[in-house]
Amino acid sequence: MKTIDDRLATRTTRMNASAIREILKVTQSGDxxxxxxxxxxxxxxxxxxxxxxxxxVLEENPVQALQYGPSEGLGPxxxxxxEYAARLGISASLDEVxxxxxxxxxxxxxxxxxxxxxDNVVVENPTYLGALQSLNAYQPNYIPxxxxxxxxxxxxxxEILRKNRVKLIYAVPNFQNPTGRxxxxxxxxxxxxxxxxxxxxxxxxxxxxxxxxSGTDVPTIKSMAPDNVVYLSSFSKVLxxxxxxxxxxxxxxxxxxxxxAKQGADLHTGSLPQAIAAEFVAGGYLxxxxxxxxxxxxxRLAAILEALECHLNEVATWTRPQGGMFVWVTLPAVLDAxxxxxxxxxxxxxxxxxxxxxxDGVGNSTMRLNFSNTxxxxxxxxxxxxxxxxxxxxx
Ligand SMILES: Cc1ncc(COP(=O)(O)O)c(C=O)c1O
Numbered sequence: 001m002k003t004i005d006d007r008l009a010t011r012t013t014r015m016n017a018s019a020i021r022e023i024l025k026v027t028q029s030g031d032x033x034x035x036x037x038x039x040x041x042x043x044x045x046x047x048x049x050x051x052x053x054x055x056x057v058l059e060e061n062p063v064q065a066l067q068y069g070p071s072e073g074l075g076p077x078x079x080x081x082x083e084y085a086a087r088l089g090i091s092a093s094l095d096e097v098x099x100x101x102x103x104x105x106x107x108x109x110x111x112x113x114x115x116x117x118x119d120n121v122v123v124e125n126p127t128y129l130g131a132l133q134s135l136n137a138y139q140p141n142y143i144p145x146x147x148x149x150x151x152x153x154x155x156x157x158x159e160i161l162r163k164n165r166v167k168l169i170y171a172v173p174n175f176q177n178p179t180g181r182x183x184x185x186x187x188x189x190x191x192x193x194x195x196x197x198x199x200x201x202x203x204x205x206x207x208x209x210x211x212x213x214s215g216t217d218v219p220t221i222k223s224m225a226p227d228n229v230v231y232l233s234s235f236s237k238v239l240x241x242x243x244x245x246x247x248x249x250x251x252x253x254x255x256x257x258x259x260x261a262k263q264g265a266d267l268h269t270g271s272l273p274q275a276i277a278a279e280f281v282a283g284g285y286l287x288x289x290x291x292x293x294x295x296x297x298x299x300r301l302a303a304i305l306e307a308l309e310c311h312l313n314e315v316a317t318w319t320r321p322q323g324g325m326f327v328w329v330t331l332p333a334v335l336d337a338x339x340x341x342x343x344x345x346x347x348x349x350x351x352x353x354x355x356x357x358x359x360d361g362v363g364n365s366t367m368r369l370n371f372s373n374t375x376x377x378x379x380x381x382x383x384x385x386x387x388x389x390x391x392x393x394x395x
Pocket of ligand 1: 038101102103104130172177205207233235236241244245246
């Protein structure tokens with residue numbers, strides 16, 4: 001009898017991420033304090049604003065919001081994003097700005113368009129797990145881009161590019177998922193110079209850039225090497241992930257192909273969510289709402305860092321991000337974070353073991369903690385439980 005394995009395409013086997021899915025299944029149970037996901041706080045959803053905008057959109061332009069739309073994205077949203085991108089220091093023409101069904105879709109479509117089986121794709125080590133899940137289907141050969149406490153190392157990229165033919169480079173320079181690290185200005189300049197010199201293409205994934213709780217913004221790599229960078233961002237962390245809205249600023253010859261791939265994938269992104277987002281940006285709601293979100297997450301970041309200081313001082317080290325949603329913890333090398341994970345589940349707290357974010361089998365003693373989705377009053381308790389589980393394993 002035929003099994004599913006007889007039916008699946010060869011590439012599908014690479015899509016198998018069951019280990020982490022199995023592990024995280026247990027976090028669904030209601031009484032677990034989960035630092036595992038990458039979810040925004042429910043309190044951060046601008047329900048009343050969206051209600052009002054919906055009403056306005058459906059009264060003023062119901063057909064545009066409910067009809068099929070262009071694969072490039074809704075005109076008013078793209079126009080609003082051109083202006084928004086300019087405020088981020090990215091100058092873009094309308095044909096370079098496209099809207100997608102979440103930024104996750106862009107990762108999939110870029111893989112589909114650019115990556116042949118066995119092509120070299122450079123990813124920060126560690127990197128965003130979802131990028132690996134998207135790209136895996138296209139069977140790339142990952143080259144891990146070494147990182148240190150300040151993020152991805154430019155010299156290491158140059159060495160990789162000198163020795164290999166590289167199809168694509170993927171990085172999250174702001175408040176990286178999973179480490180929370182942000183690349184400094186000097187490193188960005190070096191990376192931009194290297195991209196130009198080697199005629200390389202970088203996907204600069206930036207869903208967290210606006211979630212800065214302290215310090216000052218660093219210019220995007222896109223602004224330094226516009227022809228060599230696909231800039232990718234999202235409404236998921238600043239408005240709502242349920243609307244499924246991502247957007248890119250891509251060099252013209254890539255945006256043209258992205259539109260073709262998008263057409264084949266899902267024709268276009270939902271018109272109603274796009275109409276909502278257009279008004280959210282152009283009507284000035286985004287900036288006002290962001291200040292609410294920043295206040296909320298700033299408190300949560302302070303709470304988790306204080307709790308780590310209190311319960312894990314001299315046991316572990318961790319990053320001190322100035323924004324985003326994640327803190328990265330490194331345990332002594334003898335401790336296995338997956339073992340800690342199962343002890344943590346017994347103590348009703350969850351996180352993601354860091355090895356899943358690596359492409360070279362390292363990172364066994366690291367873990368990613370999310371702080372945006374747990375109330376600040378409970379983060380202390382969560383970290384106390386986590387510290388207990390680390391001690392269980394150490395013992
Ligand atoms: C770095 C990074 N890129 C992309 C995504 C996907 O975001 P979206 O909801 O826009 O698909 C996430 C989601 O957590 C992310 O952390």
